[in-house]
Amino acid sequence: MRVAFSNALVEAATQDERVVLLTGDHGYALFDEFRKRCPNQYINAGIAEQNMVGVAAGLAKAGLRPIVYGLSAFVPVRVLEQIKIDVCYEKLPVIFTGDGAGLVYSTLGTSHQSFEDIACLRAVPHIEIMSPCDAHELTACFRMALAQEGPVYFRMGKADIGPIHSALPRLQRGGLVQVRAGSHPVVLIATGSMVKTARALGDELDASVWSAPWIKPLDDAQLGALAADAKAFVTLEEHSFAGGLGGAVVESIAEATPIPVLRIGIGERFSETCGSHAHAMREHGLDLATVRERVMPFAAKWKAP
Amino acid sequence: MAKSAERTFTRPNMKPQFNPPRLRKTVVEMAFAGNAVHLGCAFSIIELLACLYGRHMRYDEKNANDPIRDYLVLSKGHGVMAQYACLYELGWLERDDIDKYFHDGSRLKGLSDAHVPGCEVTSGTLGHGLSVGVGLALAAARGKTGQKCYAVVGDGEINEGAIWEAMLFAAHAKLDNLMVIVDANGFQAMGTTDEVMKLGDLNAKFSAFDFDVLSVDGHDMNAISAAVEKLEAMKNGRPKALVAKTVKGKGVSYMENVNAWHYSRLNPDLYAQALREIEGASA
Numbered sequence: 001m002r003v004a005f006s007n008a009l010v011e012a013a014t015q016d017e018r019v020v021l022l023t024g025d026h027g028y029a030l031f032d033e034f035r036k037r038c039p040n041q042y043i044n045a046g047i048a049e050q051n052m053v054g055v056a057a058g059l060a061k062a063g064l065r066p067i068v069y070g071l072s073a074f075v076p077v078r079v080l081e082q083i084k085i086d087v088c089y090e091k092l093p094v095i096f097t098g099d100g101a102g103l104v105y106s107t108l109g110t111s112h113q114s115f116e117d118i119a120c121l122r123a124v125p126h127i128e129i130m131s132p133c134d135a136h137e138l139t140a141c142f143r144m145a146l147a148q149e150g151p152v153y154f155r156m157g158k159a160d161i162g163p164i165h166s167a168l169p170r171l172q173r174g175g176l177v178q179v180r181a182g183s184h185p186v187v188l189i190a191t192g193s194m195v196k197t198a199r200a201l202g203d204e205l206d207a208s209v210w211s212a213p214w215i216k217p218l219d220d221a222q223l224g225a226l227a228a229d230a231k232a233f234v235t236l237e238e239h240s241f242a243g244g245l246g247g248a249v250v251e252s253i254a255e256a257t258p259i260p261v262l263r264i265g266i267g268e269r270f271s272e273t274c275g276s277h278a279h280a281m282r283e284h285g286l287d288l289a290t291v292r293e294r295v296m297p298f299a300a301k302w303k304a305p
Numbered sequence: 306m307a308k309s310a311e312r313t314f315t316r317p318n319m320k321p322q323f324n325p326p327r328l329r330k331t332v333v334e335m336a337f338a339g340n341a342v343h344l345g346c347a348f349s350i351i352e353l354l355a356c357l358y359g360r361h362m363r364y365d366e367k368n369a370n371d372p373i374r375d376y377l378v379l380s381k382g383h384g385v386m387a388q389y390a391c392l393y394e395l396g397w398l399e400r401d402d403i404d405k406y407f408h409d410g411s412r413l414k415g416l417s418d419a420h421v422p423g424c425e426v427t428s429g430t431l432g433h434g435l436s437v438g439v440g441l442a443l444a445a446a447r448g449k450t451g452q453k454c455y456a457v458v459g460d461g462e463i464n465e466g467a468i469w470e471a472m473l474f475a476a477h478a479k480l481d482n483l484m485v486i487v488d489a490n491g492f493q494a495m496g497t498t499d500e501v502m503k504l505g506d507l508n509a510k511f512s513a514f515d516f517d518v519l520s521v522d523g524h525d526m527n528a529i530s531a532a533v534e535k536l537e538a539m540k541n542g543r544p545k546a547l548v549a550k551t552v553k554g555k556g557v558s559y560m561e562n563v564n565a566w567h568y569s570r571l572n573p574d575l576y577a578q579a580l581r582e583i584e585g586a587s588a
Contacts, residue, residue, distance in 0.1 A: 046477070051436040051470035058440015061425070062448075063372070082467075085427050086437055090419050 001159035004135035005097075006033050008142040009067065013038040016065060016146075022056055023069040024049045027099065031069075049074050053082035053094075060092035065146070071105070072098025073114040076153055080120050083151070088126045091150040101131075101157040102193060102238030103271065106280035113280075115266045118215050119243025121153050128173075129216040131155040131237075131245075133195035136165040137177070141213050144171055155215075157238050158193040158277060164211060174219040176210040176226075184208070185231035186299040191215060191245045194236035194264070197288050201234075201295055215245050220252050227257035231302040234262045234295055238286060241265030262298045264291055319526070322394040323359030325351050326587030329556045331390035331403060333583065337576045339407030341415060345554035345566035347386040349490040349523065350457060353549055356529045357455055357486075358391045361537075369397050369422035375452055376441045378425045380434025381459035381488060382417035385424070389413060392423040432465025434458070435485065439475050442483040442544075453482045453537075461493025464502045469514075472544075476515035479542035484533070485516070487546065488523065490553035492564045511546040523549030557582050 010033055013019040021034060022043045035042050045052035049070060056066035068075055075096050076083050087094045098117055105112035121127055130145060130152060132138040138156070145152040169177045176189060179199050184207035190198035191212040202209035210226070212218070227233065233253075235246035246263030253259065266284045273283055281287045285294075332347050357377055365371035369392075379388050392398045398413070398421075405411045413421060416429025425441070426434040438456035445452035458468065475483050487507060491497055498504050511518040517539050521532040529549065536545040553567070554560030557579045571579065 045474060046470075048467075048470035048474060050432070050467040051439070051474050054433055054436020054467065054471065055440035055443060055474065058437040058442070059444045060440075061437070062441055062444030064444055064447075081430060082433060082436075085430060086433055089427050 001135045001138055001156070002030055004138045005142070005156065006030055008139055009034050010037050012067070012142070012146050013041045017041070018063065018065040019067060019146075020059055020064050021067045021069060022052050024052050024074060026071060027069055049079045050082055053079045054086050056094050057082070057086035057090070057092055060087070060094050061090070065093055067095045067097060069097045069099065071112060071114070072101035072117045072155060073105075073112050076121055077114055077117055080124075083121070083127065084124050087151050088124050091126045093149060093151065095145050095152045095154055097154040097156060099156045101155045103277060103280040103284065103286075104158050106271070106277045107274055109274065110270045113271060115239045116243070117153075117155065118239050118245070119247070122216055122243060122248065127151040127153055127216070128214065129153045129155065130213055131157070131191040131215055132213050133190070133192055133211045134162070134164040136163060136168050137211065137213050140168045140171050144173065155192065161193055161196050164195050164199065169213075171213060172219065174214045174217040175222055176212050176219070179209040179211050182206045182208040184299065185302040186234060187226055187230040187232075188234045188236065189245070189249060190236035193238045194286070197286070197291055198234075198236045200288055201292060204292075205299055207299065212245055215248055218248055218252050223249060223252045224257045227253045227259050230259060232260040232262070232298070234264060234298065236264040236291065238281075239265055241267060262295065264294060318360065320359040323355040323391060324587065325355055325526075325556070326583050328355060328387065328390040328394070329583045330580065331393055332386045333557075333571070333576065333579045335386050335389065335403050335406040337571045338404055340570050341386070341407055342568045342570060343383045343386065343415065344569070344571070345492075345560050345564070346381065346384045346459070348555045348557065348560065349551035349553050350381075350384045350387045350488050351390075351556065352524045352526050353457065353486055353488065353529060353551075354387050354391050356526055356533065358395070360530055361533050362453075362455065366395055373450055373452060376425050376438060376454040378434045378438035378441070378454060378456040379417045380426065380428055380438065380456050381431070381462050382426070382428030382434065383415070384457070384459070384488065385415070385417045388417065388424065392421070395423065397422045431459070431462040432467035435468055435471040436474075439471050439478070439480065439483060442475070442480045443478055445482055446478070446480055453484065455484050455486060457486045457488060459493070460487055460489045460491065460498050460504060460507070461501070463487070463504060463507070464493070472511070472514045472516070475544040480544045481540055481542050484536060484545040484547060485511075487548045488551050489548050490551040492553045492567070494567050496564065507548050511548070515543055516546040517541070517543045518546040518548060520548045520550060523551035524555055556586065
């Protein structure tokens, strides 16, 4: 996934000289190829994220296409006000890439873990939120992000969990992408790293599974049609269950096609212990076994035909 | 330096509409129409903006969004009535904008707003504008467009950490097309700058950040222009800083150095007195 991201950056910068990559002194090895191929489009803005976002806004006002790279704990969360005031209010075409989202930095603790980033941005007007699940989706999403007229938050989580799609998915703005079809009346909708977990449970249940490369906007018509055909949804994300994908799905269907929704995500707690990503996922109940224990009794309320 | 610079400046090339009493009159009219605050914060930068719009900045009077304009970034967005007065003179704002300030449905807000033609940034939450100005200056430097960026910051605003981030970055990026103009009126919302968060020697601080820096009387138009020209003549890769010693509330006797005029509002008597004093100054 990181190779795909590096390739996407190089592709963007070589195809469009307006593209400028700014990083807050992060991503050293990740940008080796970019710095070699496009040295004049690379700016290390130092450990000064507020200024970096303001500078990106100024560059975008002057007609450039900045891509701001940071860890998602810092971009967008630390610089939320700069994103809101300097970029979103003017609908400037800045792409914010938040790397290491969720519990990726399991050993570094709370400062580097971010599971509030989606919630923070969902209420900010004009910015879109993308959250690809694998390298194929990342590549397709990044091309869509580059084509946007306004700001985009590009959320990148656990990068090494393998492919979901077998080729580049066809994306429509805000649309879910089907990962597997199924006959069970409960439909699983997941984003980022949790799509893999959703697919495993979908296989067990013979439930259809959808990936959400966009959190904002969501295609309300598509979700409404899915909800009309289903008995219930399960949403899964490596993010707080409040204000993330689950919240967005519930809000989308609440008015016209309300159905029960089980939201799987991180609860009202920070990480207390240190360990591997797998350990952090277990601590927060996002490992496959714990998620299965929650999803199976919920799904059992509705029998497969 | 002052003598030769003053001779230079007496060339009759200041656009006459950027006349300080005339600009102050517009500010007072707006503030009274809108029952608005921040009068003192606008009055301290009148001469600075008059000089920039009237003499130094290059822009297309028919097009506020001309892509090769010089930029005036009002980072201290609470001084925006001074900028509105200038934009009104340019015809980018209408008389109605002045007379119906803060009326329901009107378009001018109490803080700089990038949706207004001529306002480059949305500010008032402080410490934002300078970084955006740095980005504008950086884009101009990369594109070799020759554009300049003048960023007006308040001395109180310099409390914000992002200002120091922007200064470090501007020097590192060698942006000699950027000029930070400090409205050093010595006050911020709750007291003097020394009472709230001691600034110390601001010139020394800018110098330490690799800026070329000059101090100037921020109400002496000749001195301001001479200093701007002197700084701009130094094409040495160093960003510029002009520390303008100003008087908060300048131009109306009961407001000068009275910090209450950060937040106080005009009543009809005070309004009449302000107009009398301003018109007296222009006579």
